[in-house]
Each structure stands twice: as C-alpha cells, then as structure tokens.
Amino acid sequence: MRPVNSIFESxxxxxxxxxxxxRTFVPPDFFDDTSKRVNTLIIGPRxxxxxxxxxxxxxxxxxxxxxRQADYYRESIDFVxxxxxxxxxWKEQLDALMGHKLAIAAFTTHVLxxxxxTMHYRVHPPINDALVHFHRVxxxxxxxxxxxxxxxxxxxxxxxxxxxxxxxxxxTARMNEIGExxxxxxxxxxxxxxxxxxxxxxxxxxxxxxxxLFNDLTQQSTQKWAxxxxxxxxxxxxxxxxxxxxxxxxxxxxxLKLSMCPYAREIAKEDDSNxxxxxxxxYNQVALWYSHKEDGYKFCNAxxxxxxxxxxxxxxNPSELLGFSNFETLSSEYSPRIxxxxxxxxxxxxxxxxxxxxxxxxxxxxxxAKQLDLKNLDSLNEDQRAAGIRKVRTLVAVREAFxxxxxxxxxxxxxxxxxxxxxxxxxxxxxxxVEGNPRxxxxxxxxxxxxxxxxxxxxxxxxxxxxxISAHKQGLEVEKAVNKxxxxxxxxxxxxxxxxxxxxxxxxxxxxxxxxxxxxVILDDFVADPPLTFxxxxxxxxxxxxxxxxALNAGAIVFVNEKGEEVLLKSxxxxxxxxxxxLAPSHRLPLILGKARSLSLILKQSAKWVSGQAELFHDDx
Numbered sequence: 297m298r299p300v301n302s303i304f305e306s307x308x309x310x311x312x313x314x315x316x317x318x319r320t321f322v323p324p325d326f327f328d329d330t331s332k333r334v335n336t337l338i339i340g341p342r343x344x345x346x347x348x349x350x351x352x353x354x355x356x357x358x359x360x361x362x363x364r365q366a367d368y369y370r371e372s373i374d375f376v377x378x379x380x381x382x383x384x385x386w387k388e389q390l391d392a393l394m395g396h397k398l399a400i401a402a403f404t405t406h407v408l409x410x411x412x413x414t415m416h417y418r419v420h421p422p423i424n425d426a427l428v429h430f431h432r433v434x435x436x437x438x439x440x441x442x443x444x445x446x447x448x449x450x451x452x453x454x455x456x457x458x459x460x461x462x463x464x465x466x467x468t469a470r471m472n473e474i475g476e477x478x479x480x481x482x483x484x485x486x487x488x489x490x491x492x493x494x495x496x497x498x499x500x501x502x503x504x505x506x507x508x509l510f511n512d513l514t515q516q517s518t519q520k521w522a523x524x525x526x527x528x529x530x531x532x533x534x535x536x537x538x539x540x541x542x543x544x545x546x547x548x549x550x551x552l553k554l555s556m557c558p559y560a561r562e563i564a565k566e567d568d569s570n571x572x573x574x575x576x577x578x579y580n581q582v583a584l585w586y587s588h589k590e591d592g593y594k595f596c597n598a599x600x601x602x603x604x605x606x607x608x609x610x611x612x613n614p615s616e617l618l619g620f621s622n623f624e625t626l627s628s629e630y631s632p633r634i635x636x637x638x639x640x641x642x643x644x645x646x647x648x649x650x651x652x653x654x655x656x657x658x659x660x661x662x663x664x665a666k667q668l669d670l671k672n673l674d675s676l677n678e679d680q681r682a683a684g685i686r687k688v689r690t691l692v693a694v695r696e697a698f699x700x701x702x703x704x705x706x707x708x709x710x711x712x713x714x715x716x717x718x719x720x721x722x723x724x725x726x727x728x729x730v731e732g733n734p735r736x737x738x739x740x741x742x743x744x745x746x747x748x749x750x751x752x753x754x755x756x757x758x759x760x761x762x763x764x765i766s767a768h769k770q771g772l773e774v775e776k777a778v779n780k781x782x783x784x785x786x787x788x789x790x791x792x793x794x795x796x797x798x799x800x801x802x803x804x805x806x807x808x809x810x811x812x813x814x815x816x817v818i819l820d821d822f823v824a825d826p827p828l829t830f831x832x833x834x835x836x837x838x839x840x841x842x843x844x845x846x847a848l849n850a851g852a853i854v855f856v857n858e859k860g861e862e863v864l865l866k867s868x869x870x871x872x873x874x875x876x877x878x879l880a881p882s883h884r885l886p887l888i889l890g891k892a893r894s895l896s897l898i899l900k901q902s903a904k905w906v907s908g909q910a911e912l913f914h915d916d917x
Contacts, residue, residue, distance in 0.1 A: 318361040335553070403499060788802040
C-alpha cells in the first residue's frame with residue numbers, strides 16, 4: 297500500500313539518533329512484550345511509537361537511557377538489537393528493481409550495513425562516562441582483523457583496511473554500485489549484465505554467518521541478536537511477505553521484530569499454508585493502540601509527568617494543570633473537586649440529569665422505565681446506579697451540551713463557538729483524544745505545556761504562577777489539531793459516495809459515518825447504548841474498503857479487537873471499528889464505545905441526510 301504521511305511528521309523518531317530517543321523515552325505498557333526474546337509483530341498506525349520502541353532496543357539507546365526503569369530493562373533484555381530503518385528512497389530503489397536479483401541484493405546490503413554498525417558500536421563504543429554498559433565486548437585489533445577478513449570473504453567484499461568501519465564503508469559503496477547496475481538495467485533492458493556474486497546472498501544466511509563469527513571471536517557463542525525492521529509499510533509487498541515467511545522455522549540465534557501498520561493486504565497473497573507463520577507458535581503480536589480509552593491513561597500520565605519534569609514545572613498531576621472535563625465530573629463516584637459522593641443532593645450529576653429530564657421527553661421516559669428518583673440519587677441501589685446512571689452519564693452530558701434548543705455556545709453561522717469546546721478539555725478528555733499516540737500527545741498536550749511554561753517564565757518576576765490552562769485554550773488547541781487532521785484525511789483517496797460528491801478523500805466517508813452517529817446520539821430519542829462503532833460488511837465496495845485500510849493505517853479509524861485476536865489484518869471485512877477520538881469534536885460525539893452497525897446500513901441511512909459538504913463543527917440539528 298502507498299504510505300500516507302502523518303500530520304505530525306516533525307515529531308517522528310525516525311530522524312533521531314538512539315541517544316536522543318533515549319533522553320525522553322517513556323516506556324509504554326507494551327514495551328515489556330516488545331522487549332521479550334521472541335519474534336514479534338509490532339502493529340500500530342502512523343505515529344503510534346513503533347520507531348521509538350524499536351530504536352530503544354539498540355545497545356546505543358539502552359546505554360544512554362537514564363529513566364527510572366532503565367536498569368530493569370538493561371538487565372532483562374538478553375539480545376542485541378540491530379535497527380534496520382526504512383525510508384522512501386530505499387523503497388523507491390527496491391521498487392525500481394522489483395523482479396530483479398538486484399532488489400534482493402539491495403535489501404541484503406541494507407541489513408548487513410545495519411548489522412555492522414551495531415557490531416562496531418559493541419567493539420568501539422563512545423567514550424562517555426554517563427553511558428551504562430550494555431553487551432559491550434572486548435576485541436583486539438588482531439581479532440578485529442580476523443573478523444573483517446572472514447566477513448569480506450563471506451560477503452564478497454573488497455576491504456582495504458581490516459577494520460569494521462571499513463566494512464561499513466564497503467557496504468555503502470556496494471549499495472551505490474547496485475543503484476548504478478539498476479540504472480543500467482532499466483536503460484538497457486535487452487542487455488544481459490553479468491551480475492556480481494553478492495547478488496545471491498540471502499539476508500538471513502549472510503547475517504547468521506556474521507553473527508557466528510562475531511560470537512565465536514568474543515566467546516559468546518549463545519548470544520542472541522534481534523533484527524528490528526521498522527516501518528515495513530514503506531517496504532514493497534514481496535519484501536513484507538519474505539519477512540513474514542521468515543518467522544517460521546527461524547534459527548534460534550536470530551529474533552525478528554517487525555513493525556507494521558494494521559492493514560497489510562499483501563499478506564493475503566501468501567497461499568502456501570505450510571509456509572505461513574502462526575500467532576502464538578512462531579511469533580507474538582503487540583498492538584500499539586487502545587480500543588478502550590482507559591487503557592491508555594497510564595502511559596499518557598507517565599508521558600505528561602516526563603514533559604513536566606523536562607520543563608521544570610511544579611505540577612503534581614495532570615488535572616492540576618488541565619483541570620477536569622464535564623465528562624469526567626459526571627463519570628466519578630466522587631466529586632473530583634470536593635471529595636463528596638456524586639449521588640448526593642445538589643451534586644453536579646443530579647443537576648444535569650434533572651435538567652435533561654425536563655427538556656428531553658425520551659430521557660424522561662428512560663428515567664421512568666428505570667424507576668429512578670432523581671431527587672434521591674443517593675438512595676439508589678448498586679444495580680440502579682450501574683444501569684440507570686453510570687452507563688448513561690456521558691451520553692446525558694453530551695446531549696445536554698449539543699441538543700437543539702439548549703442554544704448555549706451556538707453561533708448563527710452554525711459553527712460551534714469556542715465556549716462549547718470545554719466539553720473536550722480536561723486531563724482525561726485530552727488523554728482520550730490523543731489515544732495514547734505519542735506524536736498526537738506531543739502535538740496537542742505537549743504544545744499546551746510548552747505554552748504554559750513560556751507564560752510561567754514571563755511571570756517569574758511577580759512570583760505568581762499562572763493558573764491552570766483554561767478549557768478555552770485547550771479547546772482551541774484541540775480544534776487546531778482536528779482541522780489539521782481533517783485536511784490530512786482529504787489527501788487519502790476514496791471513491792465518491794454519490795455522483796454529486798466533490799473529491800474530499802476518505803474524510804467524506806468518515807464524515808458520513810460521524811453524521812450517522814451524531815444523529816443517533818444527539819438528535820434521536822435517547823437510548824442507553826447508541827451505535828458508535830461500525831462493521832465493514834460484505835456489501836462495502838472493494839475500493840471503499842481499501843480507502844478505509846489507509847484510514848486505519850493513518851489512525852483515523854481504530855480496530856476494536858478482542859483479546860487474542862490477530863491484529864495484522866489482511867482483510868477488514870467482518871471487523872469492528874470506531875472513529876478516532878480526535879474526530880469526535882467534529883461530530884459532537886462522546887468519547888465512549890457503543891454498539892455496532894454495518895457500514896452499508898450507515899451509508900444507506902445517512903445518505904438522505906447529507907446536503908453539501910460536511911464542515912468542521914457544523915450545526916445541522
């Protein structure tokens with residue numbers, strides 16, 4: 297699939313050295329599973345931290361890491377990680393050589409270049425007392441010369457000086473030579489070139505041979521090595537299939553860790569069942585997203601404290617700086633501000649429910665059917681609280697905020713004023729919106745913290761620290777991110793949903809889904825469990841499914857997977873998804889999961905409501 301760039305590319309760890317990545321690294325929950333000595337597929341949309349996690353498995357990153365858990369991981373990680381990056385120029389070269397032996401030679405050379413860099417680091421680490429040694433080895437010049445001569449013979453290299461650095465330079469020269477041969481082949485397709493011997497090298501055999509030589513010379517014959525292949529969405533399909541096939545029956549001296557986006561259509565082309573690696577037997581999987589928002593709070597909290605520490609701000613918890621959202625104050629058993637029961641008389645929850653019942657006949661009917669006495673919420677039993685209050689409180693808050701007739705915060709133009717954006721402000725609301733995605737977190741919450749730090753520095757002379765970041769300012773930052781994201785989604789192609797549709801990419805399709813959910817949640821009669829997820833059914837056209845695959849890889853939709861379910865998808869049909877919570881403000885949706893509807897039904901029913909292009913924060917009540 298053609299890769300789609302992220303809207304927050306400036307925060308990509310791809311361009312950072314291992315030491316820079318380690319400086320601000322906060323281990324997410326899944327780092328434990330990623331760092332185990334087992335073949336692993338690391339699956340996540342763009343920006344979810346795949347590159348960061350893989351780079352942190354390198355010796356250079358582990359040595360530079362000074363975080364609280366650094367010593368634990370240095371002791372528990374018992375393999376040497378070799379980071380194998382991918383980039384667009386590399387992909388273009390492989391694509392140009394597709395079907396030719398030179399393509400395999402280019403890939404093998406790329407892998408060996410990364411391997412030599414890691415070997416060189418272990419033998420010649422930088423002189424820096426702040427680094428904590430990790431799998432370093434001693435090697436005399438004579439031993440290094442023996443190794444280099446053996447590698448030159450094994451890899452068919454001409455090495456003038458018997459040093460590892462010269463091997464690295466020779467591999468760089470080989471990559472250039474392959475490019476020249478590729479150009480000559482494309483310009484003279486009829487000409488029969490005599491190809492060098494190295495084109496027959498297989499990356500795994502060549503790597504294993506080098507590892508055996510290195511381990512024997514350093515007297516570490518059992519040392520494991522992990523090849524860390526990053527951003528395989530940039531790799532050609534034949535290469536992805538090769539790597540996935542290599543997971544089966546792999547030599548136990550090598551571990552493969554492959555990072556990919558969730559939708560990988562190319563794996564469906566593997567038709568030999570005997571060669572297909574299986575989850576649990578040949579590899580483990582790690583999903584870098586959270587189907588349920590609460591699962592990502594722990595990582596967001598840790599990342600928040602890391603940024604607070606970096607900026608030297610005296611803030612003890614996220615709510616102290618970001619406050620509580622309206623959703624949050626209704627979602628706690630105790631008032632976060634005063635520590636009292638949320639069910640007592642005159643509580644915020646009671647007031648919202650009473651007001652909603654006055655304005656909304658369907659909600660009043662729901663209260664009556666549940667036999668709830670809103671004036672005496674504290675007398676409700678546990679079952680009544682669970683089914684009649686806790687299950688619906690977020691829905692009630694959203695309907696109260698955005699239903700027609702309330703009027704608060706709505707302008708005549710139909711665009712929601714900043715006043716209403718406070719419903720998506722607050723610590724847990726922002727944590728939900730960024731989805732535990734490090735790049736989104738830095739782009740939204742990191743920017744808010746940076747602005748707050750600047751303001752704090754300006755008021756130092758008065759010794760008055762500014763108050764918490766206002767809900768208004770948080771809302772504006774969210775709006776800015778949403779606008780950027782929506783513009784980005786317009787670049788992902790999608791077939792028109794109707795003859796009158798203007799080309800707006802996959803955003804048109806996602807807006808149609810969001811409009812359907814908005815109507816069910818806000819406009820229609822109140823129901824305790826409205827639809828907020830969708831299933832891609834067999835009636836969805838193939839081109840539309842491909843567009844949704846790109847949207848999934850871009851993080852615009854999220855796979856709601858069951859525990860133990862395969863998360864590398866060769867097909868989206870029959871799978872359940874939700875819209876990214878970053879898109880929730882566009883359609884005034886609650887940040888919760890709901891029941892599912894088929895995509896074809898959603899599109900059929902929403903088509904009759906559509907008039908013109910959907911606008912961000914539009915008022916179509």
